[in-house]
Amino acid sequence: MPSDTLTSTVPIPDLWKAAHRDDRARPRARQQLLGPSSIGLCRRRAAYEVHGTWPTDLADTMHAAILGTWLHEGILRVLEQQYGAFTELELTNGTLLGHADAYWAPASLTGQTSPYGAEVGVVEDLKTKSTRALDMVVRHGPHRHEWFQVHLYAHLLKTGGLAEHPKLPVGEPLPVDVVRLRYVGREYGQVVVHQRPYDQDVADQALAWADDVLASPEPEAMPRDLDGPGLSIICDNCPFKRACWNLDALADDRAPQTILIADGEDLAAALGAYSEAAEIESAAKKRKAKARKVLDAAEPGTYGAFKLSWSGGNPRPPVPDPEAMIRILEGLNLDVPLKSGGRSSRTINVSRLPDTP
Known part of the structure; x- marks a missing residue:
């Protein structure tokens, strides 16, 4: 029997099936x-x-x-x-x-x-x-x-x-x-x-x-x-x-966490949590951005309870310029190839109502 025929007929035990069992x-x-x-x-x-x-x-x-x-x-x-x-x-x-x-x-x-x-x-x-x-x-x-x-x-x-x-x-x-x-x-x-x-x-x-x-x-x-x-x-x-999380009853492409809202009170609480987190996130981003600027010239090392190291900063090779490509195609009176843009992601907007007198 040729060697390639022999090897093709010898079964190979499935390691991971056995491991899971x-x-x-x-x-x-x-x-x-x-x-x-x-x-x-x-x-x-x-x-x-x-x-x-x-x-x-x-x-x-x-x-x-x-x-x-x-x-x-x-x-x-x-x-x-x-x-x-x-x-x-x-x-x-x-x-x-x-x-x-x-x-x-x-x-x-x-x-x-x-x-x-x-x-x-x-x-x-x-x-x-x-x-x-x-x-x-x-x-x-x-x-x-x-x-x-x-x-x-x-x-x-x-x-x-x-x-x-x-x-x-x-x-x-x-x-x-x-x-x-x-x-x-x-x-x-x-x-x-x-x-x-x-x-x-x-x-x-x-x-x-x-x-x-x-x-x-x-x-x-x-x-x-x-x-x-x-x-x-x-x-x-x-x-x-x-x-x-009752995933078998999950509708469309909605997140599993939607089951946490049972009534308007739950919805209002979720809106409050989102609004509060957004405010904290905005303030934290500003603090982080400033701290990053302050540290821009700092040398790597250990300072108090923190260790600083840097990565990146290396030159990158040239990459294609899509805008220049489009200009060239338009200059040659050629149609620019297009593909479906799909659907934009849903953006949530939560604003806090003013207090009523």
């Missing part, structure tokens, strides 16, 4: 107890999970998330083998169920000196990010729900929530003094670390948030805490997106 079979994908990773993000999404709602959006395009899972597993293996971390600890209090990525116990508990010298209890949550998302962490720090998550792992460890383990005592309080968030870039492997002392107030806030969701009679009783499809990447990738 494997991902959906993972225990975490099938748990129904509320997980710390869902707390502090969106109450309605968490309520869908608590009430066992079947996902309406199981996309087979979550390649980046699956790559993150594979990278996550390799990093935890290295932290365990090279630095003595206890990894993937199953934690529960009967209503919450989570898996702490890494935990370092003090030597007094294990009888072994920590390979990296820390004599305190440390719990770490590992997150893989795109370059853009990692840049947001660098600029703005961790999100509230990420601090909630790692504090809840610490709280469950401190309150005897370890389900089972061959080396650590089960059902007993384990010391945690420091919580850590480690971010790793999926493209280039950049690492950003934030750590802080364990804060019981943060854990209490997270528990109160969870109690609110657990007490909900149905998912629709919980508010949408994020801005919705097209405005929030979390909503764009939410497994309950269609149910939450």
Whole structure:
């Protein structure tokens, strides 16, 4: 048989179909107890999970998330083998169920000196990010729900929530003094670390948030805490997106957020929010423009709490001149080729009415 015929008849396994099947079979994908990773993000999404709602959006395009899972597993293996971390600890209090990525116990508990010298209890949550998302962490720090998550792992460890383990005592309080968030870039492997002392107030806030969701009679009783499809990447990738935003009943090309207006009072509130935001945006643009002019001659470097760098400013190659082309065609008495201009975008105009006496 010719080699080209042979290769054309040999089936090639579909990597991503298998990867998505494997991902959906993972225990975490099938748990129904509320997980710390869902707390502090969106109450309605968490309520869908608590009430066992079947996902309406199981996309087979979550390649980046699956790559993150594979990278996550390799990093935890290295932290365990090279630095003595206890990894993937199953934690529960009967209503919450989570898996702490890494935990370092003090030597007094294990009888072994920590390979990296820390004599305190440390719990770490590992997150893989795109370059853009990692840049947001660098600029703005961790999100509230990420601090909630790692504090809840610490709280469950401190309150005897370890389900089972061959080396650590089960059902007993384990010391945690420091919580850590480690971010790793999926493209280039950049690492950003934030750590802080364990804060019981943060854990209490997270528990109160969870109690609110657990007490909900149905998912629709919980508010949408994020801005919705097209405005929030979390909503764009939410497994309950269609149910939450009623996308099957969406008319024409209108935005999903239109369902947030039920009556004239909601409409007036939205107009007020738009007008207020426009006023703030206008003032902020003026302040930004002035600051940009002031900084125009500043050299790159670190100044106080800020780092300044410049990009661009390079010469560009010549580009076609459409206006000159039109003049040439008109001078030759040739018709200028045209195509449909389509439809202009809708422009909104909101003005505030004067106060009536």
